[in-house]
Amino acid sequence: MPENHLHPPTSLQADCRNCFALCCVALPFARSADFAVDKAGGTPCTNLLDDFRCGIHTDLRHRGFTGCTVYDCFGAGQKVSQQTFDGRDWRRDPAGAGAMFEVFPIMRQLHELLWYLNESLATAAAEPLRDELRDAWDRTVQLTDGDAESVARTDVDLHRQAVNGLLLQVSELVRGAVPGRKREHRGADLIGAKLRGANLRGANLRGAYLIGADLRQADLRSSDLIGADFRGADLRGADLSGSIFLTQFQVNAAKGDASTRLPAALAVPPHWGESATRPVSDRRLPRGAQRRRRAPRSR
Template sequence: MSQQHDAPSAPGDSGRHGVSAEPAEAGASGGAGSALRADCGNCFGLCCVALPFAASTDFAKDKAAGQPCTHLRSDFRCGIHANLRGQGFSGCTVFDCFGAGQQVSQVTFGGRDWRQAPETAQQMFSVFPVMRQLHELLWYLTEALGLTPARSLRGELREALDRTERLTRAEAEALAELDVPALRQSVNTLLLRTSELVRNEVPGRKRNHRGADLVGARLTGAKLRGANLRGALLIAADLSGADLRAADLIGADMRDAKLGGADLTGAIFLTQAQLNAAHGDERTVLPPGLTRPAHW
């Protein structure tokens, strides 16, 4: 399974595929509108069909792209939603489409589902991953606009957000041909500048672990306030009691990271999906707008 990198990269592109986000765990970051939060009731189960997944600790079995999950019901809901982790589908509780599912289902395809209109299926499944990345960018841009230290960039951030929003309303054909990597690179440049402005307000020397391999690292009580952890591999890292205030965590792979007692106050570009993949406890301090996962 490939990893998330520096940034913004869709978890759906890093191996967490074929999933149905749990409503209690969907969404992230403060201030983003409901359009950027998964609404499974208005989606045609796209994450359960369009995306592939491979048998692993995250998924109990293989599933090819475009093939409906065997647990997908006729009403497009998950048949084992209440026990996804127990059934070996913990990856399904991590994935977040940022509202792309309902956008593709109800706006791009006007409420026509792929079962009743099978001629739309292939195109719908191709457009979904593109829309998911656009919505993720909107999520980050929305957060950036609300960060006071980045007020000097608000004009550029607003322009980027408006441009990305317009793309989400494009026809399916245009979406399928969109150069998403180029758009992501453009937005990422703005987000990096935003990050620097925010972290520059943190006193003292800040650690730079951008893209670092910290798999299994012992970082208990680490002083990482204002640190650059963009795209860092924090898989199974022990961050218990770590000071992660105002740290940039965009694209960091936090699967099985231990966050018990960690302070994430003001951490920027942290998503709910990252928290859902990690392990924390009642002492973990979260930024506003993020919720404590049910499995913690």
């Protein structure tokens, strides 16, 4: 059974020490503002060392690999490495490398769903859905516990659709408790929008494009942020405490400071600067840089 979202299960937190650098090998990326070079899926990054560490880890952002510094696998890396493949890495077992690289992105999506379900189960407003949420949690865990062949056969889109129906109901319950009219911005193009100081409490921002948006001092409490694209968004002074379905992946992609209020389950990204890592009552301190690439959008 999942733990309270204030202390998310360690199984849903990336542990690069117990992963065979799967995000640095299995996933492709294209030369862009996020990555300095092109890399095909299944090909090791040229910066990857023999011990599965990154050779430029402390200098990734300056070397053009910003996308790596904000990626989060929700713990799928160590799950695939240590459980699905019993600690056999792709270098020592090249025959199994293809299967490992196929399973990793599927496992990541399932772990992302577990993150949302764990949060939902810890949300008081979602009490009427408790049994259904527990069933969804158990079904998803069962999928992640399968062998490589069964995980690879998982119809993630179908399973996500079923879980998302529950998450939508959780969203309605949480946002419905906020008095007054709530803004509807689901899937909206808010790229570069000037939303400084905006009252977005209880807003529906599912899948919204907030790339480069000015959200300084905005109130995002009780807002649904699942799949919202915060790349380059300015969250300095914004209040995201109590928002729902926000992930480390999204926070890492944004800009913030010591006055940004985050849900307790999320860490202050190291690249926000030393001033942003001072303890705040409703957030935990960072555990270190996270790797990131673009995630499938949930709406």
